[in-house]
Amino acid sequence: MSASISSEFQSTSTLQCRIHRGCHEIGGNCVELKAQGKRILLDLGLPLSDDSTPLIPPYLDLLNSDESLLGIFISHPHPDHFGLLQFISKPEEGHSTIPVYIGQEGLGILQNSQLFTRNAGLDDLNLKPFQPGAVFEVGPFTITPYRIDHSAHDSYCFLIEVAGKRLFYSGDIRAHGRSAHYFRDLVLNPPADIDVLICEGTRVGHVEDFRYPTEDSVTEAMAEEFKHTPGLGLAWCSAQNIDRLVSIYNACRITDRTFVIDVYTAEVLRAVSRDDIPLPGRPGVRVYLPRSQRRRIKQEEAYSTSNKYHSFRVYPEQLRATPSKFVMLCRSSMFAELAEADGLSGATLITSLWSGYLKEEREAARLNDLRAMGVRQTHIHCSGHATVDELKQFIAAFPNSRIIPIHLDDREGFKELSVNVELKNDGEWWGV
Numbered sequence: 001m002s003a004s005i006s007s008e009f010q011s012t013s014t015l016q017c018r019i020h021r022g023c024h025e026i027g028g029n030c031v032e033l034k035a036q037g038k039r040i041l042l043d044l045g046l047p048l049s050d051d052s053t054p055l056i057p058p059y060l061d062l063l064n065s066d067e068s069l070l071g072i073f074i075s076h077p078h079p080d081h082f083g084l085l086q087f088i089s090k091p092e093e094g095h096s097t098i099p100v101y102i103g104q105e106g107l108g109i110l111q112n113s114q115l116f117t118r119n120a121g122l123d124d125l126n127l128k129p130f131q132p133g134a135v136f137e138v139g140p141f142t143i144t145p146y147r148i149d150h151s152a153h154d155s156y157c158f159l160i161e162v163a164g165k166r167l168f169y170s171g172d173i174r175a176h177g178r179s180a181h182y183f184r185d186l187v188l189n190p191p192a193d194i195d196v197l198i199c200e201g202t203r204v205g206h207v208e209d210f211r212y213p214t215e216d217s218v219t220e221a222m223a224e225e226f227k228h229t230p231g232l233g234l235a236w237c238s239a240q241n242i243d244r245l246v247s248i249y250n251a252c253r254i255t256d257r258t259f260v261i262d263v264y265t266a267e268v269l270r271a272v273s274r275d276d277i278p279l280p281g282r283p284g285v286r287v288y289l290p291r292s293q294r295r296r297i298k299q300e301e302a303y304s305t306s307n308k309y310h311s312f313r314v315y316p317e318q319l320r321a322t323p324s325k326f327v328m329l330c331r332s333s334m335f336a337e338l339a340e341a342d343g344l345s346g347a348t349l350i351t352s353l354w355s356g357y358l359k360e361e362r363e364a365a366r367l368n369d370l371r372a373m374g375v376r377q378t379h380i381h382c383s384g385h386a387t388v389d390e391l392k393q394f395i396a397a398f399p400n401s402r403i404i405p406i407h408l409d410d411r412e413g414f415k416e417l418s419v420n421v422e423l424k425n426d427g428e429w430w431g432v
């Protein structure tokens, strides 16, 4: 560590904070807190933008060579909040392993996904999954997770207390999903005497292109679409967006269609303890094994993964026989096999994810091909993040706090939300 960095620590403030990434961009959240020579991190996220170099923020000692880093607290299982965990020290590297705290069901989603996605390295971590209601004493820090509504299941804000100083970190939040009650409870009964609120600002400065304000409005619009679709209903969303899977499932129930999920999605859902999710075995849920997942299971000889869904499976000939009785969860990699199976006549595709993703070259080309086959496409989506009005409600719950924005690109716009807003820069230490 250089002399100039050491001297920055000589502040008299009990609790020091440094945001490594997120002051100037959406994604890559990483907040370091330091007190009495000990440190914790809130999130360790992968930057979303390709031009973020270096990947590991400068000065962030992930090898923990002085063993001052006592824990990493992950707010929710989105890559821009946990994606750099693969770079922390491992036991075989001769350092003490840093405990990683993450909500139990959020962790379960990541673990159950590993066969099909690239969340590599989770198994080597010193994982400390927690349940709602947990409180942690870690060195001088007391950390209390607060459940919150977001497009990731099992999302949390964190309250950090050190010797009379209190900092509250929002993680990612919204107030219009299927867990909106957590947001309402928090703003009605917020933790008192917060000195600093670090608050996300994703949607500040972004033109509202969402015609659907809530998950329930997404369900209604999807049901309307399925009603007027003579063939197969196709819905494209993230398998890890549990709220959205429920929205699609509800639309299926309204229109008396069976919801066909894939094996990967079924595995994700197995980690979630909610009554409203489309688990195989619940009414109107079937499981399809797409080619790519079949290949993966074969490669890894993970036959037990697909075998457990054997009695719920549905096959292309069944879909072809009565397409109007089904809605199939899909992604662009499945378009070609659906076309080969002759299952797309009269079909409608509902895209239900961030529209920027659909503009990427490969996805746009596949969508074009699908439309060329006569498949209707419509976009029905609502945001995973708080609207500006919701952010105002959140901030108003902490009237005496300094407000530091994170996870945003419109810093000046965020300043309009409160007179208590202070802008910080990535990499600078400041006192709480």
Ligand SMILES: [Zn+2]
Pocket (backbone or CB within 6 Å): 076, 078, 081, 150, 152, 172
């Ligand atoms: Zn998120």
